[in-house]
Amino acid sequence: MALTQSRSDVTAVPPAQSDDPRPTGFAGVLGSGDHKVVGRLFIATSLLFLLVAEVLGELVNWDQVSPGSHKVFKGIDVNAFVTSHLIGVLFASLIPLFLGVALVVVPLQVGSRAIAFPRAAALGFWAWLTGVVLMGIAYGIHGGPGGSRPSGVDLWALAFIMLIAGLLLASVCVITTVFTLRAPGMRLTRVPLFSWGMVVAASIWLVTLPVLAAVLLIIYVDHHNAGIFLGNDASGATFNQIVWAFRQPQIYAFVAPVLGIIGDIVPTFARARDEYRHQVAQTFIGMFAVLGFGAFTITSFNSGPRAVLVQTPLHNPVVIVMSLLIILPVLGLAGLWADSFRRGHAAGAKPAKGSPLAFAGVTLALLLLGVLTGALIPIQRLKLNGTLFSDGHFEVVVGAGVTGALAALYYWSSKIIGRRVLDVGGLGVAALALFGTLALAAGNMLPGAFGKGAAKVQGTETYNWITVLGGGLVVLAVALAIVNLLAGLRGDSLPADPWEGGLTLEWATDSPPAYDNFVEVPPVGSEAPLLDLRSPEVAG
Amino acid sequence: MATTTTAVGSDGISFDLVAPAPPARPRTLLFATALVAAACAMAIFAVVAIYLEARHGVRAGGQTWLPGGSIPLIGPNMALFTLLLSLLSVRWAHDAIAHDDRQNTWVAIGITLLLGVGFINADSFIWGGLHLGVHKSEAALLILTAGGMHLAMVIGALVFLLLTAFRTLGGQFSSSNREGVVAAALFWYVTVAIYCVLWYAIYVTK
Numbered sequence: 001m002a003l004t005q006s007r008s009d010v011t012a013v014p015p016a017q018s019d020d021p022r023p024t025g026f027a028g029v030l031g032s033g034d035h036k037v038v039g040r041l042f043i044a045t046s047l048l049f050l051l052v053a054e055v056l057g058e059l060v061n062w063d064q065v066s067p068g069s070h071k072v073f074k075g076i077d078v079n080a081f082v083t084s085h086l087i088g089v090l091f092a093s094l095i096p097l098f099l100g101v102a103l104v105v106v107p108l109q110v111g112s113r114a115i116a117f118p119r120a121a122a123l124g125f126w127a128w129l130t131g132v133v134l135m136g137i138a139y140g141i142h143g144g145p146g147g148s149r150p151s152g153v154d155l156w157a158l159a160f161i162m163l164i165a166g167l168l169l170a171s172v173c174v175i176t177t178v179f180t181l182r183a184p185g186m187r188l189t190r191v192p193l194f195s196w197g198m199v200v201a202a203s204i205w206l207v208t209l210p211v212l213a214a215v216l217l218i219i220y221v222d223h224h225n226a227g228i229f230l231g232n233d234a235s236g237a238t239f240n241q242i243v244w245a246f247r248q249p250q251i252y253a254f255v256a257p258v259l260g261i262i263g264d265i266v267p268t269f270a271r272a273r274d275e276y277r278h279q280v281a282q283t284f285i286g287m288f289a290v291l292g293f294g295a296f297t298i299t300s301f302n303s304g305p306r307a308v309l310v311q312t313p314l315h316n317p318v319v320i321v322m323s324l325l326i327i328l329p330v331l332g333l334a335g336l337w338a339d340s341f342r343r344g345h346a347a348g349a350k351p352a353k354g355s356p357l358a359f360a361g362v363t364l365a366l367l368l369l370g371v372l373t374g375a376l377i378p379i380q381r382l383k384l385n386g387t388l389f390s391d392g393h394f395e396v397v398v399g400a401g402v403t404g405a406l407a408a409l410y411y412w413s414s415k416i417i418g419r420r421v422l423d424v425g426g427l428g429v430a431a432l433a434l435f436g437t438l439a440l441a442a443g444n445m446l447p448g449a450f451g452k453g454a455a456k457v458q459g460t461e462t463y464n465w466i467t468v469l470g471g472g473l474v475v476l477a478v479a480l481a482i483v484n485l486l487a488g489l490r491g492d493s494l495p496a497d498p499w500e501g502g503l504t505l506e507w508a509t510d511s512p513p514a515y516d517n518f519v520e521v522p523p524v525g526s527e528a529p530l531l532d533l534r535s536p537e538v539a540g
Numbered sequence: 541m542a543t544t545t546t547a548v549g550s551d552g553i554s555f556d557l558v559a560p561a562p563p564a565r566p567r568t569l570l571f572a573t574a575l576v577a578a579a580c581a582m583a584i585f586a587v588v589a590i591y592l593e594a595r596h597g598v599r600a601g602g603q604t605w606l607p608g609g610s611i612p613l614i615g616p617n618m619a620l621f622t623l624l625l626s627l628l629s630v631r632w633a634h635d636a637i638a639h640d641d642r643q644n645t646w647v648a649i650g651i652t653l654l655l656g657v658g659f660i661n662a663d664s665f666i667w668g669g670l671h672l673g674v675h676k677s678e679a680a681l682l683i684l685t686a687g688g689m690h691l692a693m694v695i696g697a698l699v700f701l702l703l704t705a706f707r708t709l710g711g712q713f714s715s716s717n718r719e720g721v722v723a724a725a726l727f728w729y730v731t732v733a734i735y736c737v738l739w740y741a742i743y744v745t746k
Contacts, residue, residue: 172572172575172579175575180568181568206578210580210583214586214590218682221685226676228675229678298589
């Protein structure tokens with residue numbers, strides 16, 4: 001008998017529980033290399049930071065209701081709260097939230113038993129978390145861009161670099177998993193859209209976030225030593241050097257994963273498979289992410305201490321063309337997904353309903369609004385660049401990112417927390433997020449469009465109140481989503497596929513998945529392997 | 541999916557020829573190394589881009605860019621030749637492991653490490669001789685930032701090569717599994733390529 005053959009008369013004995021070498025409890029969380037544990041850590045902390053960042057933004061809105069007087073920050077530098085809101089919502093919340101979901105879901109979707117370099121993913125989380133905490137401390141000691149304490153400004157720059165390094169490390173793990181650890185039969189053209197969206201988005205992050213880190217390093221070296229470029233930064237010139245990361249086109253790259261999230265939710269709920277449209281959708285998502293590459297809009301460091309460049313140089317033909325072209329993939333995907341429901345209906349399938357679909361609809365609507373309004377900003381004649389209109393555009397695109405991330409949490413909650421998030425609450429949260437973001441955007445965009453400039457001035461009070469209302473609704477939506485998630489933890493255990501229509505591999509494993517994900521990875525012959533198993537007659 | 545072919549043995553019994561299963565983690569380390577190298581390159585190129593733009597701005601104003609007016613090319617040239625030589629040694633390591641020649645792999649990696657340390661020494665000598673003060677001028681600040689980032693990358697690449705050497709010593713790499721050596725070599729190639737850009741942008745075009 002060959003050594004590799006198994007004897008039929010030998011029964012495999014599972015190892016006793018006490019023999020399991022893996023640590024449990026707090027040690028199991030701190031030292032875990034399980035991609036699901038690391039992903040949950042990312043999700044939990046970034047949700048908390050999202051709530052904090054949105055509250056900070058709302059406090060700023062309150063403070064600026066009456067232009068010329070401060071309602072909240074009397075005698076305090078309001079710029080620190082503005083920048084901490086902007087940085088917090090993107091780098092401490094949204095991007096890590098996408099990465100957290102990806103760390104849990106991507107290996108399951110591609111049929112892998114683990115993430116590539118699990119320890120590096122864990123290191124990425126702890127580096128990111130340390131960076132966020134240090135940045136919070138820097139703001140607390142009057143650091144941050146334009147801060148009054150020099151050591152605090154230095155700490156802010158170094159903490160930001162550390163935060164970016166952590167995000168990049170986790171991104172490398174996600175991309176490598178999709179490219180090298182796919183199950184047999186899982187070609188790149190069959191990779192589920194969320195995994196694909198994460199690959200293309202994280203690839204763009206990988207070539208743009210290092211540029212941001214390099215700029216921050218120059219800021220640190222300059223500020224720590226001489227102040228040749230930025231002087232004492234009394235006017236906030238420091239933040240102007242990195243503002244390109246918060247404006248289009250770069251902002252689109254940060255929210256690109258939402259298209260993949262919607263792309264996975266729609267076929268499940270429409271009860272229709274994508275077939276060749278899957279590759280079309282992959283192309284559109286890739287196009288969206290590539291058109292979000294914005295490192296070339298980096299502002300120049302000018303010689304001599306000065307406060308310059310409050311706006312990114314968007315008035316050039318390349319940016320104008322990119323801003324117009326990026327509408328196409330969003331419209332194309334919207335058409336594909338509408339067609340999915342039409343085909344599902346034509347085939348006699350009753351479309352399912354649920355919170356993820358509501359969030360997906362809100363996300364798509366906000367993203368469409370974002371790219372349409374974004375196309376107006378580079379048009380020089382409209383004079384919108386650098387005005388409140390740009391701020392409103394940021395809020396819309398980030399709003400799409402937040403609702404997209406919440407859609408992912410609701411959709412994959414059975415894989416993330418092992419339970420389903422309260423479904424009834426989800427619909428209300430989606431509505432709150434939609435109306436809140438729209439109000440937040442309108443309160444900024446309208447005065448910007450009516451020539452009120454870059455700051456809130458006399459005559460914008462009504463709009464300011466709309467902004468306060470919108471910000472409040474968004475804070476409420478995020479808080480309720482967190483409460484729903486926590487309430488869901490006490491719910492009943494779920495089957496492998498609680499939606500009863502999942503098409504991709506993650507729905508073939510337990511909820512929550514076991515340590516090594518799969519007992520046996522199902523065969524993959526198309527973009528919807530589980531549908532092939534359920535109804536082979538419609539496969540292909 | 542494994543490809544199966546039926547063959548008949550000399551004893552007349554047919555059996556299946558099954559293609560060997562793919563390795564458990566195909567090119568995972570190599571792929572991740574390429575991503576990290578790309579990220580490092582983007583960071584350093586960003587500083588180079590800012591350097592070139594700032595230099596253009598100063599020169600357009602009719603001012604002198606470099607603190608001493610110029611940089612002697614002898615030091616940077618020697619540093620570049622050191623790194624170019626290391627390309628041969630790291631390639632030697634790559635080929636040696638492909639032929640299961642571990643002894644030559646260690647020697648080649650050892651020589652690469654030596655040349656890498658030599659480069660660090662040369663770089664330190666150049667900077668010391670230039671008397672660049674980071675607080676003195678924009679040029680000094682940006683040269684030291686770009687050079688410092690590249691130096692950090694060189695040190696990272698040397699650590700990677702050292703770990704690879706130890707793992708080769710431990711018998712973990714062979715002709716059938718040389719991914720670690722190839723990945724370390726790839727990172728070293730990118731490190732050298734980046735220095736070529738720095739050498740031309742900073743020292744040659746001045």
